[in-house]
Each structure stands twice: as structure tokens, then as C-alpha cells.
Amino acid sequence: MNRYVSEDPQEQQAFMRRHFHIRLNLFFFSAFAIFTIIIVRLAIMQFVEGPTLSKEETRMRVREVPMPPVRGSILAAGGEMLAYSTPVQSLYLTLQKSNYDPVSEAGQANLAEARALARELKKAFDTYGDPANEMTEEAILGAMDLQFRYGGGFVPRRIKSELTEKEVAYFLAQKTKFPGLDIIEDSVRHYDPDLVAVQTVGYHKKYRSTYDLEWYKPIRESRDSDPALQYTEDEFVGFDGLEMYYQRELRGKNGYKRVPIDPRNMANGVADIIHPVKGYDLHTTLNKKVQLAAEQAILDQIEWVRKNPVSGKVHPFAQTGYAVAMEVDTGNVIAMASMPDYDTNLWQTGSMDTREFEKIREYYKNGTVTPYSAGYSGHGFESTVYLGSTIKPLSVLIGLNEKLFTTQTKYTDRGAAYFGRNDQARVRNSSNHIYGSIDPGLAIRYSSNAFMVDMVGEKLYNKYRAKGIDIWDDYMKQFGLGTSTGIDLPGEYLGTLEYKDESETALSRLAYASFGQQGKYTAMQLAQYAAALANRGKRMQPRLVQKMTDDSGNTVLELKPRVLNEIKMNEAYWDEVIGGMRTDVSAFDGFPYDFARKTGTSEQAYKDELMENGVFIAFAPREKPKLAVAVVIPEGGFGAHSAAPVARKIFDAYDREYGLAGHPLK
Structure with a gap:
């Protein structure tokens, strides 16, 4: 017996009654509290969460299936279509069954039904379709995606594009015979058959092919x-070039189907269709005539150096060439040629025959911005080569700005420079030329390697020791070498900076860098560097797109010229350097403008032999410059004879179209 409870029976009974009433009251209070909570929760669900839950219920019963929009066009500066889409009628199928597994009995029956439909479709295609657009029964079954690899059961499958009028009429008339089939307007991408800047424009493939591309990870995530804004796995997206860089703008907005679905996640009922919105059109800075002139000039020059002696010998291993023409004051890229090129219409279906791809594998990317899959010379040299003597205007600027010498300094050129322990390392001038007493401007004009080593490389090392490498690197990047140019293209290569390789001494690296043998850069970087010289230190962002317009032709975005950085130096330094850019170039005989130029012949090792790459930069006119040009011909030999003739034809073409003196010659 509990010691707190009396042993008197009456008191015990009274205690039990009190205890019972307490528990009963507690029960009723708890029930009331729970009931109150339920009522409040129901009120919240009805009045607060009701609209959201209603939408969710609708969403669970209706799926919004994206329908890809018509892609915007890419136009040259003169309005010529470089890439455009044409409307076509496509046949789509929405599956009516959810199980096509051959293991189960129901799946086997559904699979047999799908095969019967494929046979019927093939008959219709063969009877009413274009023989050039023939489809096999297996291809039709593959397009049906019966294993749901690329979309759920409610997602329409594109069975065939570019239907003929007879096919469209037949399927519309036989709609009751083919449940789930719809005729929907699609588009086909076309590229200029004249092959205008094909690697710059880019190409397209299906979205399902983008899983390995970093560019599309933000979209997928x-x-x-x-x-x-939702992507379908079967829609086409940009793969390289402007097609990729401006994917969002070119794409536009989906249309979509509101598809009622059943508990099996299959279509059930009549779908509502919201039509797509066409993407923006890109108006590029590329001039078609100047571009084609640049491309042909490269091909002609490659052929010429393979048959005619340059520096005393022919160059049979020259197979590629790259050129960029950039307006000095705007940054507009007028031409961007990477040769050889190919027909991007081969990608029209989103894939390419393996044999065709093998033919273009080595040059289907843009060699003016990347060395990868962008062409190789006969000995496998890439599109990025040593700058050779084209670096010398910048070398002299660095020397002047660092007070290593003055514009009046006289240097006695003896044909070679010696450096290192006991002067064991020797650098000679081209063809062992001895120039005697020269100033900095003449060192550029005569292309004195000895001056650059003694007066820039070695003195920069003596002033800063190993930190001279960082000083050199900073100057390079200020002029766009070894850093992004800001070009509106994906995958820009930043260069190979061999002067950072610490396996060599800092003195050796600075000595060789001073005359262009310690860094490999792209033609785009070279063009920006040349334009920065022309602008006396103002580095402009190169751009390929100047504006975007909508389907009605209204301008929705206009891109303005942009200065990336400005290098402040004494005007006398610019005068000395630009005045020294007067190398003799026979390809410009008769050129009606005074212009600044620098040839380059960089040496690159192949086994035990040194091969010569042709490099050339120039801008014209020298006063109030309009256009900067950079040309690279790997294994083309002396730059004055291999690369410079290409630049001359580009300047001439620009002069006809725009005018180097302010008015077009045409």
C-alpha cells in the first residue's frame, strides 16, 4: 500500500475518484488540443497553402514538355547569312504505352505493336517521302526511344524531320490511324556554302552530347x-565558335506542350501547345569579302612556299596558316582565318560520318585562338609558334621604360651576343649580319638579336635578377600575350610561357625571350598586341559581335568598344618603337600607305633540325592607324616572304571595303 494513501476504505475510494477525474480532464484537454491543431492545420492548408497545393496537383496531372525554338541567325557585317535556320515540318510520336521490356509478356506485346507501327511509318515514308531522306525500320525504332533513355513517357519523340508536303498531308489525313503522332514545325541549320570563317562561326550537335562540355554544366545544373528555358536532349545546341559562346542568345525560348498524364506517367488527353520564340540574330564584325580574301591568301601562300625558295630553300612541310585582322580603334575583328577549313554543313544532322570526321579531325577547331585540333604542319607544329622578331618592338619598349637605355643610346652590333658563365652562350643575328652602331629604332628595323640580348634580356636580369622573369611576364600580359584577349569565343588558349620554366637559369630565359624564343602565342593574341602598339598602349577587347536583333529586326543589345587596360609610357618611347617598325618587305611594294610592320622567323626544333615559322604583324596607316593584322605560317620560312604577302592581301581587301584612309576604294 502506498504510504501516502490512507488505509481507510472511504478515503481510498475518495482518492480514486479524484484521480479518475484528473485523468479524465487531462484526456479531454489533450483531445481538445489535438483537435484544435488539426483545425488550424486544415485552415492553413486551405487558405494559405491551398493555391500552391492546387498548382502542385495540376502539375502532377499535367506535364509541360518543351518544344525547341527556331535558332537565331549569324550574319556577316554586310548582312550575309553565315548561319541560319529554315523551318521544316517534323513528325513527333508520343508513346501510348509505358512498358516495352521484352522480358515481360506485356512488354513483348507492346514491342510488337511498336514494330508494326515502325513498319507502317516506313511504308508511308517510302511512298510519300524524299528518297534522299530515307529511314530504315531500325532507325525509326531507335527514334521512338522505347527504353526511355532520353525522355519520360510523356515526352514526344522526333521520328523524322524535313517531311515532304505529301508526307504532311498523309499523316494529317490519317491522324486517327496513328494515335500519338503530331506534325510540328522544326528548323534545320544551314551554313554559308562559301565556307566563311567556319571555325569561328562554329557548328551544332544535339544537347545530349554536351555532358562532357564544361560550357554547358551551368545549364544542366x-x-x-x-x-x-528548359532544354530537351534532342534539341540542337552550339558546339564551338559563336554558336556555343552565344548559345543562350541564339537559342530563344521554348514553346511547350501541356500534356495531361495518367498515373503511369503516360500522355492521357489532348495537349495544349504554346509556340516557341525565335532566338536573337547575331550581327558580326566579320566582313565576308575580307574574310574570303584572307582565307584564299593563306592557301595561295602555303602553295607558294612549298614550291618556291624562301631563305634559299622550299618549305614542303608548310600545311597550315592563321590570320587575324582587327580594327585598331574599335576592336572589331574583320577577318579571322584558320586554314585549312571545312564545310560545317556536314554537322547538319548533329553527327557526322566517321570517315568524314577523320578527314577533318586535325583542323576542325579555330587555330587563331587554340592550338588543339586546329591544324598541324608537316612536322606536327601547332598554330601557336614562337613569335620570333615580332616581339622586338615590345622588347625595346620594356628596355626604354625600365631605363635600361635611352632613345639616344648607341649600341655596337658585332653580329652576336654572349651571356652566361664565361660567356659560353651565344646568340647570332639572322644570316650572321653585323649592323655596327645602331640605336633602339634601328635595332627593331634591322631585327638585331644581339641588341635584344645585350640591352634588354641581360640588363633586365642584372637589374632584377630572377625577379626579372615576373617583370617580363607582367609586360607581356599588359599587351595581351599570355593572358585572355577577351575575344567572344569559347576555349581561348592563353599561350605557352616557356620563360617560366625554372629548369633554365633566369638569365638564359630572359635572353631568349628578348628576341622571341621563349613564348608561343595565338594569332589572336598577336593581333591584339599589334593593335596595342598602334594604340600606343591602349589594349582593346577584340569582338566578333557588334549587335543583336530580335525577330522583328529591333536592336536588343549593342556592344560598344571596350578598353581592357592602358599602358602609360613616355611618348618618345612610342615614337622610337613605331618609327623603328620599318623592316623591308617586298610584298608591300607599291602599297600606298606608310605602315608599321615587323617580320618574324621563329625557330622550332624537330629532332636535331631547326625549322622556321613565318610570323608577321603590321598596322596601317602608321599615323592614325585603322587596321592591325597578324599572320602565322608554321614551317613557312622567313616571315617577310611567307606571312607578309597574306597580310598585304588582307590590307588591300580592307582598303577596298572600308578604306585605310577613311573611305572605301570600291
Whole structure:
């Protein structure tokens, strides 16, 4: 017996009654509290969460299936179409069954039904379709995606594009015979058959092919809830060039189907269709005539150096060439040629025959901005080569700005420079020329390697020791060498900076860098560097797109010229350097403008032999410059004879179209 409870039976009974009433009251209070909570929760669900839950219920019963929009066009500066889409009628199928597994009995029956449909479709295609657009029964089954690899059961499958009028009429008339089939307007991408800057424009493939591309990871990870922005695995997207860089702008907005679905996640009922919105058109800075002139000039020059002696010998291993023409004051890229090129219409279906791809594998990318898959010379040299003597204007600027010498300094050129322990290392001038007493401007004009080593490389080392490498690197980047140019293209290569390789002494690296043998850069970087010289230190961002317009032709975005950075130096230094850019170049005989130029012949080792790459930079006119040009011909020999003739034809073409003196010659 509990010691707190009396042993008197009456008291015990009274205690039990009190205890019972307490528990009963507690029960009723708890029930009331729970009931109150339920009522409040129901009120919240009805009045607060009701609209959201209603939408969710609708969403679970209706799927919004994206329909890709018509892609915007890419136009040259004169309005010529470089890439455009034409409308076509396509046949789409929405599956009516959810199980096509051959293991189960129901799946076997559904699979047999799908095969019967494929046979019927093939008959219709063969009867009413274009023989050039023939499809096999297996291809039709593959397009049906019966294993749901690329979309859920409610997602329409594109069975065939570019239907003929007879096919469209037949399927519309037989709609009851083919449940789930729809005729939807699609588009086909076309590229200029004249092959205008094909690697710059880019190409397209299906979105499902983008899993390995970093460029598309933000899109895949965004999981945008707006059906107008959702991608389908079967739609076409940009793969390189402007097609990729401006993918979002070119793409436009989806149309979409509102598809009622059943508990099996299959279509059930009539779909509503919201039509797509066409993407923006890109108006590029590329001039078609100047571009084609640049491309042909490269091909002609490659052929010429293979048959005619340059520096006393022919160059049979010259197979590639690269050129960029950039307006000095705007940054507009007028021409960007990477040769050889190919027909991007081969990608029209989103894939290419393996044999065709093998033919272009080594040069289908843009060699003016990347060395990868962008062409190789006969000995495998890439599109990025040593700058050779084209670095010398910058070397002299560095020497002047660092007070290593003055514009009046006289240097006695003896044909070679010696450096290192006991002067064991020797650098000679080209063809062992001895120039005697020269100033900095003449050192550029005569292309004195000895001056650059003694007066720039070695003195920079003596002033800063090993930190001279960082000083050199900083100057390079200020002029666009070894850093991004800001070009509106994906995958820009930043250069190979061998002067940072610490396996060599800092003195050796600075000595060789001073005359262009310690850094490999792209033609785009070279063009920006040449334009920065022309601008006396103002580095302009190169651009390929100047504006975007909508489907009605209204301008939605206009891109203005942009200065990336400005290098402040004494005007006398610029005068000395630009005045020294007067190397003799026979390709410019008769050129009606005074212009600044620098040839380059960089040496590159192949086994035990040194091969010569042709490099050339120039801008014209010398006063109030309009255009800067850079040309690279790997294994082309002396730059004055291999690369310079290409630049001359580009300047002439620009002069006809725009005018180097302010008015077009045409």
C-alpha cells in the first residue's frame, strides 16, 4: 500500500475518484488540443497553402514538355547569312504505352505493336517521302526511344524531320490511324556554302552530347523550372565558335506542350501547345569579302612556299596558316582565318560520318585562338609558334621604360651576343649580319638579336635578377600575350610561357625571350598586341559581335568598344618603337600607305633540325592607324616572304571595303 494513501476504505475510494477525474480532464484537454491543431492545420492548408497545393496537383496531372525554338541567325557585317535556320515540318510520336521490356509478356506485346507501327511509318515514308531522306525500320525504332533513355513517357519523340508536303498531308489525313503522332514545325541549320570563317562561326550537335562540355554544366545544373528555358536532349545546341559562346542568345525560348498524364506517367488527353520564340540574330564584325580574301591568301601562300625558295630553300612541310585582322580603334575583328577549313554543313544532322570526321579531325577547331585540333604542319607544329622578331618592338619598349637605355643610346652590333658563365652562350643575328652602331629604332628595323640580348634580356636580369622573369611576364600580359584577349569565343588558349620554366637559369630565359624564343602565342593574341602598339598602349577587347536583333529586326543589345587596360609610357618611347617598325618587305611594294610592320622567323626544333615559322604583324596607316593584322605560317620560312604577302592581301581587301584612309576604294 502506498504510504501516502490512507488505509481507510472511504478515503481510498475518495482518492480514486479524484484521480479518475484528473485523468479524465487531462484526456479531454489533450483531445481538445489535438483537435484544435488539426483545425488550424486544415485552415492553413486551405487558405494559405491551398493555391500552391492546387498548382502542385495540376502539375502532377499535367506535364509541360518543351518544344525547341527556331535558332537565331549569324550574319556577316554586310548582312550575309553565315548561319541560319529554315523551318521544316517534323513528325513527333508520343508513346501510348509505358512498358516495352521484352522480358515481360506485356512488354513483348507492346514491342510488337511498336514494330508494326515502325513498319507502317516506313511504308508511308517510302511512298510519300524524299528518297534522299530515307529511314530504315531500325532507325525509326531507335527514334521512338522505347527504353526511355532520353525522355519520360510523356515526352514526344522526333521520328523524322524535313517531311515532304505529301508526307504532311498523309499523316494529317490519317491522324486517327496513328494515335500519338503530331506534325510540328522544326528548323534545320544551314551554313554559308562559301565556307566563311567556319571555325569561328562554329557548328551544332544535339544537347545530349554536351555532358562532357564544361560550357554547358551551368545549364544542366540550373534545372530551370520555366518550361520556356528548359532544354530537351534532342534539341540542337552550339558546339564551338559563336554558336556555343552565344548559345543562350541564339537559342530563344521554348514553346511547350501541356500534356495531361495518367498515373503511369503516360500522355492521357489532348495537349495544349504554346509556340516557341525565335532566338536573337547575331550581327558580326566579320566582313565576308575580307574574310574570303584572307582565307584564299593563306592557301595561295602555303602553295607558294612549298614550291618556291624562301631563305634559299622550299618549305614542303608548310600545311597550315592563321590570320587575324582587327580594327585598331574599335576592336572589331574583320577577318579571322584558320586554314585549312571545312564545310560545317556536314554537322547538319548533329553527327557526322566517321570517315568524314577523320578527314577533318586535325583542323576542325579555330587555330587563331587554340592550338588543339586546329591544324598541324608537316612536322606536327601547332598554330601557336614562337613569335620570333615580332616581339622586338615590345622588347625595346620594356628596355626604354625600365631605363635600361635611352632613345639616344648607341649600341655596337658585332653580329652576336654572349651571356652566361664565361660567356659560353651565344646568340647570332639572322644570316650572321653585323649592323655596327645602331640605336633602339634601328635595332627593331634591322631585327638585331644581339641588341635584344645585350640591352634588354641581360640588363633586365642584372637589374632584377630572377625577379626579372615576373617583370617580363607582367609586360607581356599588359599587351595581351599570355593572358585572355577577351575575344567572344569559347576555349581561348592563353599561350605557352616557356620563360617560366625554372629548369633554365633566369638569365638564359630572359635572353631568349628578348628576341622571341621563349613564348608561343595565338594569332589572336598577336593581333591584339599589334593593335596595342598602334594604340600606343591602349589594349582593346577584340569582338566578333557588334549587335543583336530580335525577330522583328529591333536592336536588343549593342556592344560598344571596350578598353581592357592602358599602358602609360613616355611618348618618345612610342615614337622610337613605331618609327623603328620599318623592316623591308617586298610584298608591300607599291602599297600606298606608310605602315608599321615587323617580320618574324621563329625557330622550332624537330629532332636535331631547326625549322622556321613565318610570323608577321603590321598596322596601317602608321599615323592614325585603322587596321592591325597578324599572320602565322608554321614551317613557312622567313616571315617577310611567307606571312607578309597574306597580310598585304588582307590590307588591300580592307582598303577596298572600308578604306585605310577613311573611305572605301570600291
